[in-house]
Amino acid sequence: MVKTPFYDKNGLKKGAWSAEEDNILRAYIQKLGHSNWRKLPKSAGLSRCGKSCRLRWMNYLRPNVKLGNYTEEEDLLITKLHGELGNKWSMIATRLPGRTDNEIKNHWHTHLKNRTKKMSTPISKGKDQSAGKIYRRREADQVGIKEAENDICSEPYYQILESFSLSPETCPVEFSSLSCSENRHVSMEEDCFATLETLEQSFENFWTEPFLMEDTYIQTKYPASLPEGEFSQSSSCFNDGIDLIHQVIQELPEN
DNA sequence: AAGTTCTTCAACCGCACCCTT
DNA sequence: TAAGGGTGCGGTTGAAGAACT
DSSP: OOOOOEEOTTSOEESSOOHHHHHHHHHHHHHHOOSOTTTHHHHHTOSSOHHHHHHHIIIIISTTOOOSOOOHHHHHHHHHHHHHHSSOHHHHHHTSTTOOHHHHHHHIIIIIHHHHHHHTSOOOSSOOHHHHHHIIIIIHHHHOHHHHHSOGGGSOGGGGGGGOOOOTTTSOGGGGGSOHHHHHTOOOOTTTOTTHHHHHHHHHHHHHSOOOOHHHHHHHHOTTTSOHHHHHHHHHHHHHHHHHHHHHHHHSOOO
């Protein structure tokens, strides 16, 4: 699903990146950083333009980037933020640690836009072929066939939380510092949010389950490749994301 | 089984903004 | 203050693969 590589009139390679190119770019940035994207490809020995290198690094090669496997809470967060901010993908991305603007944008257009549109229209018993198909094809692989068989588009918006579970992969390390009492401030109607316990359990499971400490990874493996600001920024973003998830939960309808 | 249609998403493009000179 | 270069952002494209007929 990638563009076939080719060379433009200036001899610059376009299209899909090869593993070799990825390795070259990654190794170069690990060693020398990326102070100047325009000069970088020439210095690194890549036949790419600086913008292409930047995009590749930012969206796929950065050590803390998460790919695919969107969870329901992330979907919910994106939907909410899009409602507040519009197509400010970069702003939205700052609230979802590890996610890039490009990926969020794609995810919105392929999964969430249709879902949200459907939710705002009267409930239909008819099957939305395209949305159903999308969900069946992609998310079935990730969240299970059982969920995929349901027509999620016809469900009330808040029921998206029915499968609410915080996966270790989704949750950054900062989540583990949340106090349990803070989570317990969330109150909901039992019939709507019978899964609250599940949610709390998920947090607790999350504390006990092993996961990759991405920042640690960065700092140990890529000590000189990233500006310090990126770490502090991402940390604050993580906390913002936590706040927002709490806010989303509290703002949900009571029935 | 083969052809067609649909869906996805990595990557490109153009524009706007920011910074330096 | 203007000009030029670099970077970031959002919209769009297009090829691959899945689903459908």
